[in-house]
Amino acid sequence: MEVRFNYSKANPEALQTMYKLEGFMKTSGLDPILYELIKIRASQINGCAFCLDMHTRDLSNLGETNQRINLISVWREAPIYSEREKAVLELTETVTNISVQGVPHEVYDRVREHFDEREYVTLIMAINTINAWNRIAISTGMFPGCM
Structure with missing residues (x-):
């Protein structure tokens, strides 16, 4: 595999914009474990191997168990997630696939x-x-271990 090009060198202003979004997220008060669950589920849906590799490791480094990391894609059938986490995972799926049905009132x-x-x-x-990061990584051909 080969990366198409280094987007951060091609357009450093774009990278800085993404870092500003990440900076906002770090100061937003969102629980870091919830944020990693969001990143992993969206990356699974989008098929971003680079981001999946990164964020499963990040979640592990936060002390999350392998079981909880490995079962994120089947969270509905796994009783190891709280109702709060399930709501976030459902919203992540719905917003990532927003063209399918919007965000239903029930969600x-x-x-x-x-x-x-x-x-x-x-x-x-x-x-x-994370959807923006996924699209950057996929569009530029990034893959696990390329950096």
């Missing part, structure tokens, strides 16, 4: 049982951020 309501309006917006920003 919104389940998320709002656990998060206020400000936190809801933060979750949307987290989902948008």
